[in-house]
Amino acid sequence: MTGLTLIPSSGAALPAEPFRARHLIGGAWRDSVDGAVSERRSPAHGVPVSIAAKGGQPDVEAAIAAARATFDAGTWSRASGKDRAALLLGVADLIEREIDRVALIETLESGKPITQAKGEIAGAADLWRYAAALARTMHGDSHNTLGPDMLGLVLKEPIGVAGIICPWNFPFLIVSQKLPFALAAGCTAVVKPSELTPSSTVILGELLQEAGLPAGVVNIVLGYGDPVGAALSTHTDVDMVSFTGSTAVGKRIVAAASGTLKKVSLELGGKNPQVVFPDADLDEAADAITFGVHFNAGECCNSGSRVIVHDDVAEALVARVVALSQKVPFGDPLDPRTQVGAIISPEHLAKIDGYVRDAQAAGAGVALGGAALSPGGLSGQFYQPTIVTDVTPAMPIATEEVFGPVLSVLTFRDTDEAIALANSASYGLSAGVWSRDVSTCLDFARRVQAGTVWTNTWMDGFSELPFGGVKQSGQGRELGRYGLEEYLEVKTVQMRIGATRARWVA
Secondary structure: OOOOEEEOOOOOOOOOOOEEEOEEEOOEEEOOOOOOEEEEEOOOOOOEEEEEEOOOHHHHHHHHHHHHHHHHHOOOOOOOHHHHHHHHHHHHHHHHHOHHHHHHHHHHHHOOOHHHHHHHHHHHHHHHHHHHHHHHHOOOEEEOOOOOOEEEEEEEEEOOEEEEEOOOOOHHHHHHHHHHHHHHHOOEEEEEOOOOOOHHHHHHHHHHHHHOOOOOOEEEOOOOHHHHHHHHHHOOOOOEEEEEOOHHHHHHHHHHHOOOOOEEEEEOOOOOEEEEOOOOOHHHHHHHHHHHHHHHHHOOOOOOOEEEEEHHHHHHHHHHHHHHHHHOEEEOOOOOOOOEOOOOOHHHHHHHHHHHHHHHHOOOEEEEOOOEOOOOOOOOOOEOOEEEEOOOOOOHHHHOOOOOOEEEEEEEOOHHHHHHHHOOOOEEOEEEEEOOOHHHHHHHHHHOOOOEEEEOOOOOOOOOOOEOOEEOOEEOOEOHHHHHHOOEEEEEEEEEOOOOOOOOOO
16 A cells, blocks of 8 residues: 555547657747657657657758748847737647647657646746736936937847757747747847647747747757757857756756857756754645645756754655655646656666665664655656654755655754755755744745745745746746846947047047
C-alpha cells in the first residue's frame, strides 16, 4: 500500500495521428532543410504524440536572417504602440479560443495534468494582454533643466533581434512570459521551444499569423540546443538571448554570448526554502507546502522543495503534509481530477530517485513515497509524491535542485540559523516565510537571498510583478515593467535649441 490517492488510466481517447510540427521562418511553415525530424512519446501513455522538424544550422540561419531583415525594415520595430497593442490583444483572444487544443497537446507531451495545463494557458492570455498595455504606455524621459539652450531626451528603443529559448516544463506559459514583452518593445524574435514539448509553440505561431503579425517578426525553429540554441547564443545578428532552463546550460549560454557581448537574460534553477516559525498557522502552511512541492510534479523552478521548520513544530507540520500529500490525486494527466502527473523522461525519473536514495543512504528518512509507481493502466514514468525527513545541510538533496515531487525537511532552533539555512544553497530564486508576526516576516524578507519572497502563501503570481532570481538562479527579470525593459535599449539625445555653442577654436 502506498497510501496515495491513485488515478488510473481514464481511458480518454488519444489522438489518432501525432501532431506534425514544422519551423516558421519568414512567415512560411517549413520542414528542415535536411528533412530531419524527432518523435515525442507521451511520458504518461507511451504513445507517439508529435513529430517535429529537427532544425539544423541552415534552418536557424534562415530564421535569424528573416528576423534581422524584418527588424531593420521597420515594419514592426517602428510601428506605433497602439498598433502593436492591438495585435497582442488579438492574440490573447485567440489563445483563449484555443485553450482546450493547446492544453491537450501540452499534457500529452509533458505529462502535466490537463486541468493545470488549461489554467496555464488562461494565465498566458493574461500575459499577452498585460504586454499590450505596456506597448501603449512605454515612454522615455525628457530633461529641461540643462539650461535655456539645451534639451535632453532619453529614448527607449527595441534592442533588435531576440533569441528566445524555452524549457519543457511550462512550454506555453514561459514563451508567453517572454515573447509578448519582446513584441511590445518592437523586437523581432527567433523562438526555440524544447525538443520535448514543441507543439504548443507551433500552435502559438499559427495564432500569431491569424492575428495578422507581419511575416518575419516571429520565427520558430524546432530542435535541440546544439545547433539551434548555440547559434542563437553566438550569432552576430542576434542582439540578445532570453533563456529559461537549467543553471548549467545558462552558464554555457553566457560563455557563448561573450564573443559578441550580446545581452543575456536568464531564469534558471531554484532550491526554494519555506521557513516555518513556531507561531505559524500549520494547517495553512501544510496546504501551501503540499501544493508547492507537488505542483507540476515538482518540475518547476519555483518548487517549494525545501522546508526549514522550527524544531518545536516540525513533527506536527510533517504529519500534516504527509496526510495532505496522500490525498493529492496522482496518476493519469488526462483525467481532470489529477493534480500530479507523469515525469518528463525516464532519465529524469532516475535522477529524482537517485537523490532520494542518496539521502536515505546518508541517514535521512522517507515519511511518504520514495519510489517510482505507475497507476493502473498507464505505461509511462511516474514518481510518487515523496517527503524526506531528517535532512542535514550536507546532503545534496538539501541544496541541489531535484526537480521532482520530493520535499526535503530540515529544522532550526532560532532565526539566524533559519536564515543561514535558507541562504545556504547556490540558488536564489524564491523563498517563503510562515509566521503570524509581521515583523518576523519582514525581517526574513529583507535578509533572505531571493528574487521573490512570499509571506504566508506560496507561488501566487501576477503579470504586474517582476520575476527572476539572484545568485545562480539567473539575471534579469521577466513580467511587470521590468520584463519590458529587458528588451529595450536606452539612447540619449542632446539638443541645442537656443544660442549657438561657444566656439572652441577662436
